[in-house]
Amino acid sequence: MDPLEEDFAFKYFTKGAPIKVESVLNFDLKEHLKSPYLWTTIVAGLGLAYYFLTSDDEIGIGPAGAFENNNAENGVDNFNQYNYINQDVIPPPQQQQQQQQQQQQQQNNHIHHNHNHSHNNNNHHNHVQQTTTTTTTTTTTSSSFLPITPPPPSNVQHVKLKNKNGEPLPLEEQNLLLLRENSNLRGENRDLRVWVGNQINNINDRMEKMQTDLEREKFCHICEENEKQVCWRECGHRLCARCATLIKKTSHPQCSICRKLVSDFYLAWNT
Known part of the structure; x- marks a missing residue:
């Protein structure tokens, strides 16, 4: 099959x-x-x-x-229920009057609030204008806390590649103008690099001087050999223990810095 x-x-x-x-x-x-x-x-x-x-x-x-x-x-009963709902929704005449008075009072308050708000905005606008004028006058004053700013460029010129009629200048003139602008920018760049280098050198010199002053501060100002170890009780000036002992043995011991009579000294360590 x-x-x-x-x-x-x-x-x-x-x-x-x-x-x-x-x-x-x-x-x-x-x-x-x-x-x-x-x-x-x-x-x-x-x-x-x-x-x-x-x-x-x-x-x-x-x-x-x-x-x-x-x-x-x-x-x-649906009819009674409908009447009950209508009684809840539709207030009596006294409540209607109270509601109308409240609505009118709210509208008046809203209008008064808008008027005050606009008046405050005008005052705020005037205040802002006054503050801006004062800031423009106060920002011109110099401060010692401002960062060091580079000198302004000597030649600030805008290259115009169009004539008075708005037509582009010939390519040769455009090339000459651009070459001149490039040479000016190179000169300004060179001057800026020289200025930055001088500023860095001045900062390095000041840091080295401060370092030498700090190193010199550790040593006694009399012998300049030993570190400061003691201080006078009367004036608090510091010096080494050897010089303090020698000064104390004199007939009229006095501090070599402030010329104040001294009698005893205490140990003092450098921090």
């Missing part, structure tokens, strides 16, 4: 003989239509469908219908 045949394929999958449509529909419909059970079932179904459709129309479909059905079940 050919496996592609319809009968064989049906038998293979269903493990039985194929069912034909002719064999299924081969029965007498007239005898079944004469049966009273069939017509009773049809009439009952139509009656139930009509009952449900009419009941849905009376109650209402959706959330509104459910709301009406619940009110009907609970015995709530």
